Amino acid sequence: ASNRTHGPERPLAHLTPSVGWMNDPNGLFYDNETSTYHTYYQYKPNDTAPGVPLYWGHASSEDLITWDHHGVALEPKDEQSGAFSGSIVVDYNNTSGFFDDSILPGQRIVALYTEHSNISESQFAAYSLNGGYSFEYYEQNPVLDINSTQFRDPKVFWHEETERWIMVLALSQQYKLQIYSSKNLTSWEFQSNFSHHGLLGYQYECPGLAKVPIVHESPSNVTLHGLNSTTNATAQTNATSVDHKWVMILSINPGALTGGSFNQYFIGDFDGKTFTAQDSATRALDHGKDFYAFQTYSDVPNNDVLGIAWASNWDYGVNVPAVDYRSSMSLVRNLTLRPYNPNPETTEFTLYSEPLVNYTHLHTNQSIHKTSLLLDSEETVSYSLGKDPQGLLEFSLEWKVNATAVTSRHDFADLSLYFRGAEDDDEYLRLGYELNAAAFFLDRGNTEVDFVSENPFFNNKVTQNIETYKIAEDGLPILKVRGIIDRNLIELFFNDGSSTSTNLFFFSEENYIGAVDISSGVDDVYTILDFKVKQMSLK
Template identity: 80%
Template sequence: NLTGTHGPERPLAHLTPTTGWMNDPNGLFYDNETATYHAYYQYNPNDNVWDLPLFWGHASSKNLVTWEDHGVALEPMDDESGAFSGSIVIDRNNTSGFFDNSTLPGQRIVALYTENSNVSESQFAAYSLDGGYTFDYYEHNPVLDINSTQFRDPKVFWHDETERWIMTLALSQEYKIQIYTSENLTSWEFKSNFSHHGILGYQYECPGLAKVPVIHDSPSNVTLHGNNSTMNATAQTNSSSVDHKWVMFISINPGAPMGGSFNEYFIGDFDGETFTAQDAATRVVDHGKDFYAMQTFSDAPNNDVLGIAWASNWDYAAYVPTEDYRSSMSLVRNLTLRPYSPNPETTEFTLYSEPILNYTQLNTNQSMHKTSLELNSEESVSYRLGKSPQGLLEFSLEWKVNSSALTSKHEFADMSLYFQGAEDDDEYLRLGYEQNAAAFFLDRGNSEVDFVNENPFFNNRVSQNIEIYKIAEDGLPIFKVRGIIDRNIIELFFNDGSSTSTNLFFLSEENYIGTVEISSGVDNVYTILDFDVKQLSVK
């Protein structure tokens, strides 16, 4: 078992490599025959920093909480090369000719990935006859080569409408996402470029095109106040009544607005050859510092669009203070498009993300639930969160803001949550909302860990615009955030997931969060309507 066994800092419910270095998620697919999720990843087993030769590591999970390690799945051609990022598809109809009847249609696994050397980046195919554990390399590789050294990260899917395979990949430094089609996964025909969209940064990487379900009811219309139904394991999508829009995901690095790496997306239409964005907007997948190279699963149950990102940032990934391994993935997220109102004049679709937390695999060791708590500046309230915390907790917070109670422009009108270490409460995560900015903040800088204090790219404070979740009966706005904290990563989901923020944080070893203190700089502005915290552990 790969999680939770190698030292106090390792997340419990997030995928990490046993040893060595990990970056992008690759080849994500669901095997319906065995009800197993497979995740591969950029892997250097020889060191805990990125280096050549670079491999695909492999892990699998039945529950998306615990992952089983399977070591190296794909190798590069030689020690100076890398098996760079790519994807896996299930070739049910054996279009590739790699299979015969001895392989179940649902296990005809083909990987398409970039073979990187110092003279070229070309696309290779490999296939598995044993459910994704070992691979054979296609004998006529490469399957696509345009004589470029900056041409990578193929993401392939089956397009029902045109009955063809579609590949998106990045002609990285020309800012082109190229679209190719194929009948057989081995010969590919160029169709179009999606070029110079969004924030460009230094280069484009890891694109992906997905047909994302559109849900016309916004979650706040279907979720009653105080009802914790969004704490369920999966999104409440009603697959019979959904339609779809196409979404193009692009990763850029370096050059993100908040530094280093980030993911952007475009909503639009895809006709089998060309992706056309519906408008000129660049949208942000996750507003945190640590969410990159998101990829979606092939063949996910119910046609859900499930994504995982690498939860780090190239600006500092090699220096994060873990020992025998580096990096974790985000939780798996269920992605949908739903209406939201960023401001009073506009309602439009945005990408909603809902984390998949499978409670059958988790113990709730302690839970705390508070309602109707009016905050004032004189006293803070503090709650101890269980006896021996393990560093894994989940919370959900709904608050109401009465801005007419603001009396001075000089007061920092915050509502703050201090999640404090159980061993040493000088170390804490602070997060909250401030009414004058009408924005949410997270401060991960209150730590004694050298890396946090010394690495100049590991900025401590991030902030987040957040729209009104709903209006209370008394006319006041309500906001909501759900958070999952797992040892050194916090994932925040605002207003049922209309925006998210994923960030690493580091407190001293074994100083797991044990107390939460709630305070405000002002009187009678904030009412906590509902605050639910659970200390969890993995079964």
Template identity: 40%
Template structure:
């Protein structure tokens, strides 16, 4: 009989737990993917997500559930909406039906309503279809009941999924809007409803820009440009797999106008460029790394902020990451806004900082010239925020060596002449579990006032880089040895200066 001793079992647990994040959400056990049903209600943020309650691999799709008072400390709750023999519970959204338009609650106790994709099994009368269904909660998300009239929207399609629902306040009329996808057609389809039950078709958007994979997990919301309420754009998020800018899974965004019926983008880059990808870098990408997917935003946040969370993984290798009986984490929540850069409106992302106010400075450097070479810093950085600002000057390249140890490191470098930021995880540690995991991510990052500003969040299995105040982001998983905590700074060529470097730990 081949069985583990207690000591061997403890060693195996330790080997997988070394990668469990300190400040990114993970389920205690089993599989996790797309964030679903992000909603705020009465002081609590609710994170629902795709979850297998029975094992660490994809399957038995149900809605897991976690809650937080601050988007930083999460408490796992019981499974919210479990699969059954007739349907798997695929991705969707949740809304607070404040005026009880659905009739699923009362005026005195309006419901939370989850709008999810029913993926019907072989034993269902709707076998093979994906259609949209409702579940509701009358106790602020603690327990859920499925609506007896499900599905509420059925296009007789096998690939119709991922509804994001919001309340649209129009000049002539107000109603619920559903943004969903016909995934293999690379189309976003929009519907409206007065009660969340009966839906009327509005319009279709796409295919457009990146179409190298199926479209999934859309979102649509309005944001002011540079905080000016008289100048707004609508942001349409469309996640894609495969076909992302760094390979495999990714999220793209379009900016434009929405009149309650049709989304019209300011521009698209589509004609003749889907096959060779020659203009991929002109598209709007949420993140330029390999591990930021299915990102969607919270509803009902009272101060008007728009906050998104993504799944920190990639379908290319998600089933094989070396984390044992738990698998996958969520990204840090990110506040998103719009700003103008050189006359162009672009998306800015800023992390909800897990080190403020709980963190404390553990190492700092002030302004100084950078000689050509590598300088190891006298501090460890495994779970930390690193704020660094460079003046590259005449140097050829510069950057940071992260999570360094014996024979391994993750390299964040900036090529000065090309204006390219690179994150290299090819020698980051345990990288051989899948052929596509070792990777080098690249993105153009222009200097601002001749300076490069980087904010880097290190956790036990991830690196999130926000460049130039969040105008560009790169998110990648890494699986270094537990002892690989060294941090170094480097330059190639003379003429660069470090303006400041601060390491904040917990």
């Protein structure tokens, strides 16, 4: 394998390691001294499969689209160990005593992570004196050890109300999320268990707890803070008008109903000691196959809840096609709680996710915009996406459904999009909606890549129920989807992000998507109200 930094299939706008193996995002924080987002990740630099020694790799970005790579940031204590998943906080007030005045408050960076070996998992602290590029290890590690081999993935944050640091981590194989608190980041006091909630699977991993703003109106474009934000964290903290709920995030693996790895969440309240879920429901953070170990960024301006996930699945993540690096992250998403109607009889809050796509570094090579198109079954509408596709696309589709025009229940009443390869159009992604199922589908199986047909865990077809977005003036339901396709990854956002679906797919080398076909199995049922596609590349 060559040591090229831009393999043909490397996603353009998603974080990938320059070489080696990557899994969970770790230590995410925003440095407001330099307006930089830092992202660390589980990293095995000299191999494209996981194993010990396992490190934290490090990348940074100002725009969340282009990343600078900084190699290894944190090391395990020996060759048989792993610096497993964990988080970073900014210790502005030097509660830890790790810093002196020479370190700017916004760069008093403390990492809390799991030191893993075959005989133990305990929590370690490390701190950085140079803005997160390298770390010193706390001399009295571990900071938390309960004599367990399955005790990991601390997510730490500052809890304003009780003026304590809070740690949530997984006592993985007892299905407990444990909450600890601390005044100094080094001595931790047990507070409570959040036990046996949601889908259990084999084990709990990578929990998170976040204070998520409630937004009552429909989503507008989120600005990317640090680039064009005028508000600052202090102004926001003093605002009283923002309602919040606490959201507990939980990863399980294996054990997803769709196979392998899965991220779920619970909505509730947190008083500094105990998280209390508002109901007994578990909800999916993403409905796709490839979205795991989601973690939020610390210290984001405006208290926005931004986070990122590992865009893969332990069922096959080690086996996906790769040359010199393996796996990528999702795009960074902004989370809010908004009311929605899963069906006509219920209104409740759900987490909305909106991807942060910063267009300043993206060049649009070709764009298509269509409105008012009534589909019939005889005709396929085709659009070319230009001569030189680079594999990065964004699209959005809003469509209206006239179910009364369906004449036979024998028909497959779909609206389908076929995103076809430019070099070989027998390779395509098919996605769309079918009104009898009232669900959206994605089929990633139409490809010549052997891995896709040969790997029994890599199932091709993924589906997702979708609620009505709004009602048109003529009384008919309207639905909406936005998608970002980046070489071998597709992220779908339904109805402004009330649900999402993130999935890997694989086409033959350099067969990037060059056209899209729209068709329907029925006549006069679907009206495309608005369809946009942009074919983009990095500037």
